[in-house]
Amino acid sequence: xxxxxxxxxxxxxxxxxxxxxxxxxxxxxxxxxxxxxxxxxxxxxxxxxxxxxxxxxxxxxxxxxxxxxxxxxxxxxxxxxxxxxxxxxxxxxxxxxxxxxxxxxxxxxxxxxxxxxxxxxxxxxxxxxxxxxxxxxxxxxxxxxxxxxxxxxxxxxxxxxxxxxxxxxxxxxxxxxxxxxxxxxxxxxxxxxxxxxxxxxxxxxxxxxxxxxxxxxxxxxxxxxxxxxxxxxxxxxxxxxxxxxxxxxxxxxxxxxxxxxxxxxxxxxxxxxxxxxxxxxxxxxxxxxxxxxxxxxxxxxxxxxxxxxxxxxxxxxxxxxxxxxxxxxxxxxxxxxxxxxxxxxxxxxxxxxxxxxxxxxxxxxxxxxx
Numbered sequence: 001x002x003x004x005x006x007x008x009x010x011x012x013x014x015x016x017x018x019x020x021x022x023x024x025x026x027x028x029x030x031x032x033x034x035x036x037x038x039x040x041x042x043x044x045x046x047x048x049x050x051x052x053x054x055x056x057x058x059x060x061x062x063x064x065x066x067x068x069x070x071x072x073x074x075x076x077x078x079x080x081x082x083x084x085x086x087x088x089x090x091x092x093x094x095x096x097x098x099x100x101x102x103x104x105x106x107x108x109x110x111x112x113x114x115x116x117x118x119x120x121x122x123x124x125x126x127x128x129x130x131x132x133x134x135x136x137x138x139x140x141x142x143x144x145x146x147x148x149x150x151x152x153x154x155x156x157x158x159x160x161x162x163x164x165x166x167x168x169x170x171x172x173x174x175x176x177x178x179x180x181x182x183x184x185x186x187x188x189x190x191x192x193x194x195x196x197x198x199x200x201x202x203x204x205x206x207x208x209x210x211x212x213x214x215x216x217x218x219x220x221x222x223x224x225x226x227x228x229x230x231x232x233x234x235x236x237x238x239x240x241x242x243x244x245x246x247x248x249x250x251x252x253x254x255x256x257x258x259x260x261x262x263x264x265x266x267x268x269x270x271x272x273x274x275x276x277x278x279x280x281x282x283x284x285x286x287x288x289x290x291x292x293x294x295x296x297x298x299x300x301x302x303x304x305x306x307x308x309x310x311x312x313x314x315x316x317x318x319x320x321x322x323x324x325x326x327x328x329x330x331x332x333x334x335x336x337x338x339x340x341x342x343x344x345x346x347x348x349x350x351x352x353x354x355x356x357x358x359x360x361x362x363x364x365x366x367x368x369x370x
Contacts, residue, residue: 081113082106084121107138112147115139119153123162132163143174151178152185159189159198168199184217191225195234208235215246223250224258231261231271240271251282259286260294267297280307287318292327295319295356299330303337312337313349320353 082098098106106114115138122135136157142150155174158167172193178186191210194203208229214222227246230239244265250258263282266275280301286294299319302311316337319330338346 112142115142136163148183184219187214188222204235220250220253220255244271256289276307292322295322296330316349317352321356
């Protein structure tokens with residue numbers, strides 16, 4: 001299944017990872033890999049296309065629209081738009097915050113920005129009166145008024161079957177509506193659909209074209225997937241150096257899949273000069289955001305002392321944290337580490353892993369276009 005994420009920014013669906021393994025399971029986009037010297041996996045935003053992909057739907061895998069929106073999309077002037085406090089806090093928006101009642105009143109009066117806000121609150125089930133059907137209703141109301149972020153979010157709802165049966169045709173239609181307004185997240189999501197052949201014929205060339213448009217529009221997930229396309233030679237001529245350039249752009253924007261893929265390129269010396277220190281740095285950045293593949297690779301680097309000092313306890317913590325999140329690919333190294341660590345060290349490492357697990361980013365309003 002493809003993952004699509006609702007967003008508050010003009011970006012799109014999912015990102016692809018460098019395959020040595022591509023994931024298209026309905027999970028958040030991420031890269032799964034073994035450790036250094038093993039079969040490192042690069043993923044992308046399409047399922048794994050990036051090293052990330054939305055399950056068409058929200059994802060934190062198909063992205064939605066940026067917070068705040070575009071003046072051309074909302075009837076309310078930016079300085080008069082009202083964001084729900086809880087959504088604003090989760091997304092980190094500087095949009096003016098209003099009382100829930102005022103947002104509800106403005107939405108009822110037909111203000112698209114506020115309708116989209118209520119849709120986001122509903123899909124996140126913030127409060128007893130919010131649910132998927134309410135989210136679908138509010139996104140549809142705003143989308144029908146031509147609000148691009150809501151058009152993307154509505155497409156994600158149809159793609160994931162949230163509050164409605166899965167309908168890829170409707171998802172494609174609404175994404176094109178947002179794309180016609182030059183909304184980068186829509187470009188990204190359309191690229192995902194063409195990559196996966198969902199609602200359209202599978203076409204790597206078309207996927208590449210949409211990812212390129214999204215990447216040029218500044219969407220980090222599209223940049224990651226575009227890097228993946230160059231990385232794998234999908235819809236274009238294979239070019240590791242160009243792939244690394246796009247991964248770097250997205251990584252500089254804080255995209256964990258891009259950080260993971262860029263780290264893997266430094267680790268292998270593909271498209272960039274081999275550099276263990278740089279590989280460790282980028283795996284560390286992605287791991288801090290909860291990317292399980294990077295957490296495993298970070299564990300291997302700590303275990304081998306590559307790009308950092310040797311630290312078996314740290315290695316055990318990072319790989320255990322990945323396992324707690326459902327990625328068991330580092331289990332062989334865990335068994336090896338258990339032979340060199342004492343019981344107290346293992347207990348302390350497991351406690352650190354639990355804290356890391358609790359700190360891992362969860363699905364949030366940031367996945368939605370605002």
